[in-house]
Amino acid sequence: MLWLKTFVDLLFENYCLLCGESSGQNIVCSNCKNDFVIKSNYQKSFKDITIYTWGHYDGNLRNGIIALKSGKKRFAQYFAKCLVNFWKELPDAVRDKQYIVIPTPSHKQRIKERGYCQTTLIAKDFTDETGLSLSTNSIVRDKRTEYMNSLNNINERKENIKDAFQIISPINKENVLIIDDILTSGSTLNEIARIIHKHNPRVNIVGLTVAAGDRYN
C-alpha cells in the first residue's frame, strides 16, 4: 500500500512559506528556521509597560513578518505558536495572571487594503492556545500613521504615534497583554499603554512582540 502512504503524505505535505521547499509537517522548513535569531530573556521596561520580545528582526524572521503583512496569513499561526512557547518560558510572576489580550490595532484603511489585521490574527491564535481572553474592540487606531520603520529618530516616532489610539470600550481588567509583530523604538506600545493608564492607572500592562529591530533603543 505504498501508493496510499505516498498519497496521504502528499495531501499533508507542507511547503516552506519562506523558501518553497518541502517542509514535512511544518510551515517553515528547518533550514529557514535555523536562521532565526532568538533573543534570550529579552525585555525592556518603560513607565507604563514591560515588553518581552522573542526574536531578532533580521534575515528570515524579518522576511516572514514582511510576508505576513503581504498576504501570507499562515505566518500568523506560525508566529502565534512561537509566542506561546516563548510565553511559557517567562517567569510565573509574569504569566500567572488573568490577562486580557489586546492586539495592537491597525487603522481601518490599512485593514481594508490588506484584508486582515496581522496582529489580530496572531493574538487570536495565541489566546486559543493559552486560554486567555481576547479583546479586539477595546482600542481603535484613529490616526493613519506612517510605518514606524520609515522614521529615523525616536522623536519622529513619538510624534507620529501620539494620540493615534482611542479607547472605545472601558478596560476593567487588572492585567492587559498587548501583542505586536515588531518592536522598533517601543513608541507604539508605550502610546497604547499611556492611554490605557490615562483611563485606569491601576492596570498592569505587559507587551509581547514577535521581533525587535536594531533601531530599538
Ligand SMILES: [Zn+2]
Ligand atoms: Zn525554508
